[in-house]
Amino acid sequence: MRLLLAVPVLAVLLGCGSARLSRREAENDIRRDYPVQLAVTVPESAAPIKGSPEHANLVALQEAMAAKGIFTVTRAVEGDRERFTFKPGASASKDLRLVAKGYELPAAEAEFVRALNIEYRGRDARVTYQIRLVRPTAWFGLFQTLHPGVRPGETKDRHASYRKEGRSWMLENTDETLKKVQ
Numbered sequence: 001m002r003l004l005l006a007v008p009v010l011a012v013l014l015g016c017g018s019a020r021l022s023r024r025e026a027e028n029d030i031r032r033d034y035p036v037q038l039a040v041t042v043p044e045s046a047a048p049i050k051g052s053p054e055h056a057n058l059v060a061l062q063e064a065m066a067a068k069g070i071f072t073v074t075r076a077v078e079g080d081r082e083r084f085t086f087k088p089g090a091s092a093s094k095d096l097r098l099v100a101k102g103y104e105l106p107a108a109e110a111e112f113v114r115a116l117n118i119e120y121r122g123r124d125a126r127v128t129y130q131i132r133l134v135r136p137t138a139w140f141g142l143f144q145t146l147h148p149g150v151r152p153g154e155t156k157d158r159h160a161s162y163r164k165e166g167r168s169w170m171l172e173n174t175d176e177t178l179k180k181v182q
Contacts, residue, residue: 020120021162021169026127027115029171030160034112034131036178040142042071043102047083057146058084064145070096070105095139107143108136109181113155125162125169130155131176 042061048054062084065071070092074085088096088103097104113130136152144150160174 021118021125021127021164023115023118025169026118026160026162026171027112027129030115030127030129030174031112033174033176033180035109035134035181036131036176037109037181038107038133038143038178039097039104040107040139040146041099041102041104042086043084044087045083045085045102047078047081049080050082055082060145061142062086064142068142071103093139095137105139105142106137107140108152109134110156110178116157123164125164127160127162129158129160131158132156 040061042065043058046054046058048058062073062075065073065086068091069089071086072089074087076083076085086102093105095106110131111134113132116128116130119126119128132155133150133152140152158175161172162169163172164170
């Protein structure tokens with residue numbers, strides 16, 4: 001009699017899928033989006049307010065660029081703002097890429113390390129995972145000028161959102177803003 005009851009119960013359990021997202025499944029889904037590339041973004045033109053953090057970043061970027069001779073930078077005062085115009089110089093790198101509002105130089109890569117924990121919220125799950133900064137390029141010093149305190153080998157926490165659809169868990173999005181390495 002017990003065997004007759006066990007068969008339908010087993011069929012129902014197998015048909016419903018996993019109630020919990022496994023760490024291995026989450027790691028496999030997230031790992032597909034890595035490694036990503038960290039890049040130094042150089043605007044073609046920007047006019048921040050003098051004394052603002054954006055102005056300080058552009059001054060630091062200009063000083064670092066002038067030392068390497070990668071870009072020629074012109075500055076013009078426009079009232080309470082200062083316009084910075086960056087143009088690639090004669091010694092511009094072949095790594096320089098044109099993007100929508102300026103230029104990008106690859107600084108390093110970030111790779112997936114591991115999933116740390118999974119929080120369940122009904123049919124949703126939030127996975128906290130770590131990435132590690134690896135393979136710095138010649139432009140990493142420029143990246144550190146804009147982001148002081150960033151070191152190769154450092155880990156950083158990121159988050160991914162999952163939703164249960166039928167029998168399986170589907171990765172909806174991550175808070176990663178960087179692009180996958182081609």
